[in-house]
Amino acid sequence: DRGEPTGGGTLGADVARLLGDVAAALASGDAAAARRSAGEAADLLEVGSTTVVLPETPHAIGAVVALAVGDAGAADLLLARALDGGVGGPAAAIRHRLLAGFAALRAGRYDRVQRVLDDAHGPGTTRDALLRAALAVGLARRLGDVGRLTTAWERAQPMIAATRSDLLLLPALTELFVTAARLRHADAVDERVAELDAVVAGLGQPGLWARPLAWARVEAAIAADDLDALEAAVAHLRAAEPAHPRLAGLDDAAAAWIGVLRGRHDALDDGVAGLEQAGLVWEASRLVGQAAIRADDPNATRTLLGRARELQGTLPVVDESGEPTGTVLSAREREVAAAVVDGLTYKEIGAMLYISPKTVEHHVARIRQKLGATSRAEMLAGLRAALAAAQD
Template identity: 40%
Template sequence: MTGQDHKPWNVPPGSNENPPLNSSLNSSLDSAGRAGIAGADPPHIPGLSGESAMVRELLLALSVGFTLPAPLPGGLADHDGLESIIDAAKDAGLLLADGSVVGTARHALLKGTPISRLRALQRELVDKILEHNGALGELARDLARSGLQDSRVATELEEAANNVLETDPLLARDLYAEALLAGTRELDNAAKRAQALAATGDLDAAGRIVDRLLALSEPPDLRLGVDVAAAVWAQRGMMARSADTYSWLGPDRLGSSAPLAAVAMIGSGNAAGVEELLAAGTPAGSPTLLAVALTLTQEGLRRTLGPAPQLALPELIRASDMMNASGAAVPLPESPGALAAVCALHSGEPAVADNVLKAALTAGQGGDAARPRLFLLQAWSAMQQDNADEARLAINEAAKANPWPLAPRDELLVAALEVGLARRGSEVHELVLAWDRAREAMMHVSVDLYSLLPWGELMISAARLRETPRVSHYLDGAWELLGKLGNPPLWSVPLHWAAVQAALLSESPSELAPHAAALVRASQHSHLASVLAAGGKAWVSVLASRFDAADVETAARGLAAVGMPWEGARLAGHAAAHAEERRDLVRLLACARDIHPQGASSGAGPERGEEPHQDVTGMPAPEGPRAGSVDASGLSMREREVGRLLLEGKTYREIGEAIYISPRTAEHHVARMRRRLGADSRSELLVRLRLALGEGYPPP
């Protein structure tokens, strides 16, 4: 490596041809520090005669980092016999053709030379490189890791870290750490180090740094420190603390962080605080991609609270696009991509949310710290669209998105996803286990505007499990937050729908009425609200056994059209189970199959020997693949499915609702299983089913 060949900052150490100071150097120098003293004899190197002092000097210089043909220490560079010295080192087999020292010799030299001598050579090396080249490049990292403390090395490392902070926070984190080793004072770059750590997902380390920084009377980089602190609070699931951090900073010092303050304040229910910021005349940011992305985010969020919320989603999507284009990983209470996706989900547009999230993940929006949340929102979109496999894949991606544990708000999202998937899969045992995990996750976070979807799912599951008191105080906080914001339809409608479903499960008309009325009122300004209001009305009529099949089908297909196919199919299937006329039963079951293709593919059609179901045209419904195939247990795929539900204690009607068959068909399946398994009674059938399924079902 010549003085002109120092590598750029993004090249990993050790990739240059001449081996840099490696991990053995630190231990070698420590050993030399303990054993060596200034003026000690040079170490013995095999193959080198005692009188070749200049050869030793050359090899030591090259081991420290000098290169051939230059730079070299003054005593060597001016030596008339330099070529003969180089030839002697090569003849001794200690100097390779590329100008690097043989590893054993290099180790012996570094270990046996006093540290004071090594440090003097390193400083001379820095002098010469800066004099001729102006930059140390990758060598600065090697020198810092070797223990050299030099302000010039530290400054170059710090400047390099500043240059990559927003685009490569992982590299910036390492460069800042090496600058500290080289002698930078901790406070000089504390806020930037915290930003790099937060962007890589190390919330604890970032939080500790900004805690010490913000405790000072006049901290450097104060606004950046507040940005990091606010982002950490938000990721911990404490959005109100995030907003308080900006309030503590004050509007006169917010500057370009005003849009971030707006995100935190709106998320915690303080829309009035945002308007006060705008009234204070916060200066507009520069017209960079990042500044435009943050400004669009603020404006889009404000629109979600206004009379025309349909304009908010396009604005937030543009904000996410600009954030992707900027490539900046800055501290954020919530990323534009996540906000656009949440807004899309609240608007009944899960497919749009999915596209926004895919683009954000591809662009690396927000750095490693933002990836888990983007994946989890992608999982929510998949779950809402009734694609459980994709949802679980996205959850797995979130878990391995960075090396740190999930932030508390993301843990809550995972818990709600697991509860939602278990509820939709009719797995009571899994639902109970998921609910237990969710109960603990709730305790680590507070409610904010951007987490209403998981709280709605937890509300429904709590009602199903008769655990509503466990979430009631959190839900009180959610309604209070929405009330402070003026109950904006975009944010409140999905939670009202969740409350309607919870009231239906709890068989509580008094709790249902206010939420149904809220959906009807919101229908004037929200298409989603009108669809959900129709769905709620249909559910009530079905449960009262006073429904029109055509109205139920319209409501069910409407739910599917706004990204809720599972809910739509569930409504149609439940209505079919309550239908008095066979034509209504057939029509509603066909509707359920259309909306919920997974139900059909798992064997929703009739088996051989059964009366075939008919669709609305009067034609037999197609059988699911391998619906009648029999396995080693003697049971068909459909019989195994019915058997599992029977072991869970479900009635014929509940079995029919779960897999979209009529109660009569479920009864036929059970009768056939009794014959195939040779069971003379229901209790004997249950015992034989546990043995046949072999899936660990406990005894009654």
């Protein structure tokens, strides 16, 4: 019976032994061994009748490793088991919900992410506060909501300053790293990133940790539109062995981004395939969207934007009402879109259409979501293409 302690010890001792195996695997970068030992420890805790107090549950550790190798589905399943079994009690439940939010973010389940942000409250720890802040930042960035992103970033900064980096915070820290570059506040995370670099270097640069960190550098350089930094980040990425074959395609994705920033699209197909293989569909849509913005030919822009929307369409995104988002603009949205393209402000559009500026803002947010745009530039390019197509 797997519920009985092995080797004549107690349940706590068996779990501690397995977590020791997990720690050794994490240090060596052996993702498969880490997930196997974490899974065994998780099984013991779920079937055991004794509550074992741990600094971190095997479910949380296993989920972080799963996310590091691009397996959001496995991370979500492991965390659901922890929540269903009440593993670790109420304090651990907060951590499990927040990490489940990162799995949902990766999978494009933004409705679930919002529910986590709404529900995962409680005393928690400084680490939990950092996870929650990073999750809010990540959701705002993917929704393309600059106002929400700015607010979430401001709220995150005290947590960034108060928390020391470690490997189990990798999902949060990489998200904050990219957003800091996007908002031109890289100095706010420099110390945390340096700490993470030191930990990974001290372990001998295992690919399990070095590759996700290198990919975050690639994304940060892209967010800052810094080609020199991107080329340096790509060198880091290529030096980091993938801990799982699904992450090998990130090299192609990085090469595609360099091409796009230089105005070339020849590597786009391989880049998109590499991102999809790694479970990074939103990032793939953003790659194609940026290629569309930088295309000289209006027909190419229209084609690429259509492809970006198709990629966005594979994500199970729902709006605040719980209804799936459509891709066709309503009559009112087309009126708002035309005014936005003409350069009118929200106040001016509201006066023209007899609606409030806030209502205009809601229309624009929904238009952006329908177009699959992750920036204002992508939205404007998509609107021009959509309005031109409507006139044809």
